[in-house]
Amino acid sequence: ELPVVNHTPQAYAGPSRDEVIALRKQYVSPGVITYYREPLMVVEGHMQYVWDETGKRYLDAFAGIVTVSVGHCHPKVVEKVRAQTGELQHTTTIYLHPALPQFAEALAAKMPEGLSRSYFTNSGSEANEIAILSAREYTGNTDVIALRNCYHGGTATTMGLTAHGTWKFKANQAPGIHHTHAGYCYRCPYGLEYPSCDLKCARDIEDVIKYQTPGEVACFIGEPIQGVGGAVTPPKEYFQIVYDIVRRYGGICIADEVQGGFGRTGTHYWSHQNWDVVPDAITMAKGIGNGIPLGAFTTTEAISEVMTRRVHFNTYGGNPISMTQGLATLEVIDEDGLQQNSLEVGGHLKDRLHELADKHSAIGEVRGLGLMLGVELVTNRQTREPATQLAADVLEAMKLRNVLVGKGGLHGNTLRIKPPMCITKDDADYLVAMLDECLRDLTG
Numbered sequence: 001e002l003p004v005v006n007h008t009p010q011a012y013a014g015p016s017r018d019e020v021i022a023l024r025k026q027y028v029s030p031g032v033i034t035y036y037r038e039p040l041m042v043v044e045g046h047m048q049y050v051w052d053e054t055g056k057r058y059l060d061a062f063a064g065i066v067t068v069s070v071g072h073c074h075p076k077v078v079e080k081v082r083a084q085t086g087e088l089q090h091t092t093t094i095y096l097h098p099a100l101p102q103f104a105e106a107l108a109a110k111m112p113e114g115l116s117r118s119y120f121t122n123s124g125s126e127a128n129e130i131a132i133l134s135a136r137e138y139t140g141n142t143d144v145i146a147l148r149n150c151y152h153g154g155t156a157t158t159m160g161l162t163a164h165g166t167w168k169f170k171a172n173q174a175p176g177i178h179h180t181h182a183g184y185c186y187r188c189p190y191g192l193e194y195p196s197c198d199l200k201c202a203r204d205i206e207d208v209i210k211y212q213t214p215g216e217v218a219c220f221i222g223e224p225i226q227g228v229g230g231a232v233t234p235p236k237e238y239f240q241i242v243y244d245i246v247r248r249y250g251g252i253c254i255a256d257e258v259q260g261g262f263g264r265t266g267t268h269y270w271s272h273q274n275w276d277v278v279p280d281a282i283t284m285a286k287g288i289g290n291g292i293p294l295g296a297f298t299t300t301e302a303i304s305e306v307m308t309r310r311v312h313f314n315t316y317g318g319n320p321i322s323m324t325q326g327l328a329t330l331e332v333i334d335e336d337g338l339q340q341n342s343l344e345v346g347g348h349l350k351d352r353l354h355e356l357a358d359k360h361s362a363i364g365e366v367r368g369l370g371l372m373l374g375v376e377l378v379t380n381r382q383t384r385e386p387a388t389q390l391a392a393d394v395l396e397a398m399k400l401r402n403v404l405v406g407k408g409g410l411h412g413n414t415l416r417i418k419p420p421m422c423i424t425k426d427d428a429d430y431l432v433a434m435l436d437e438c439l440r441d442l443t444g
């Protein structure tokens with residue numbers, strides 16, 4: 001049984017699921033590309049749970065793609081945004097409104113020293129576009145190095161950064177982008193083992209720079225823990241080596257914290273801090289706004305100055321509703337102790353998943369930090385053959401047992417477990433019990 005919740009959903013009175021599917025097919029691009037053979041309709045949410053139109057409750061262990069950080073419809077967030085909505089819904093940065101600098105100040109207080117200036121966007125893709133633009137303007141260089149297996153967005157430049165063929169269009173090529181090896185030990189490109197490998201994957205960036213660029217680069221951008229890529233978590237020296245090399249060749253270092261930030265890894269507020277590095281800029285979205293379209297690029301005073309060289313702003317970036325929701329979200333992360341909860345519940349969940357791995361040979365690796373976890377499924381532990389179909393089947397089977405998880409990775413064979421940071425140990429235990437059942441039923 002799912003843990004008890006103190007919330008009664010409203011009776012749903014809207015269009016039926018079939019009607020919604022028909023409308024999507026007829027009027028929405030690109031139609032009905034959803035998770036699950038029988039698409040799931042979600043009509044209400046409360047904290048770590050969502051309800052479908054029949055009143056069935058689910059533990060949301062994917063958080064609307066790692067976005068609902070503090071819980072669905074968290075009362076404090078709702079209250080603040082409701083008040084702002086009644087007062088003023090929109091103004092742009094060409095006028096003053098207090099919500100924008102107030103949120104920027106609150107964000108700066110959470111940043112590593114020196115990163116104090118934020119530019120606000122509506123998504124992670126736009127934040128990364130601005131980051132690359134700023135790096136190029138600031139350094140005067142063009143070349144950008146990203147990681148294999150990364151995801152940075154769906155706009156022209158960020159699609160170029162993204163290193164998964166399935167996310168790329170032929171018509172949208174971005175020049176000047178190169179890819180180096182991620183610290184993906186489970187599938188080491190050199191067939192080596194940590195630590196005797198001497199972090200060859202991290203040192204590869206120097207060859208990429210020497211062979212593929214003029215010897216000067218604009219920046220390196222990397223997710224400290226790869227999200228879409230399946231919670232790939234590099235060894236502890238990885239980013240120090242990469243950052244040092246990039247800086248030697250004139251580039252700045254950008255941490256994409258779109259998924260990993262805001263306390264989700266438990267140990268630190270920002271995921272890059274787990275590697276003891278200080279980036280020159282951070283991009284964020286998703287969890288920063290608990291579900292509202294909001295992204296940010298935060299950097300040093302010196303780098304942010306390049307934005308004054310031209311008129312640069314966007315219509316919705318910094319609008320009062322997003323800023324209010326962002327500020328309320330940051331406050332709730334602290335007030336509700338959600339970083340600590342990510343550490344405790346995430347640690348417990350990871351331990352329990354390791355126990356499952358002892359039982360099920362289909363689990364190749366459990367990885368990640370805090371509440372940013374991945375479970376890579378394989379058909380054979382020795383050969384590490386990806387179990388892509390099994391991952392899809394587990395997703396379906398978990399849904400039937402009232403748990404929503406995601407999947408990702410190069411082969412689509414890694415389960416992604418990234419719930420709202422308010423989940424409890426009881427929720428974690430329920431999830432593990434259901435995964436145990438699914439793997440038992442599906443793999444015999």
Ligand code: PMP
Nearest residue numbers: 123124125151152153227258285
């Ligand atoms: N960076 C990372 C690490 C992401 O996971 C995503 C979205 N999955 C993005 C950037 C792009 O964000 P958005 O979808 O808001 O444009």
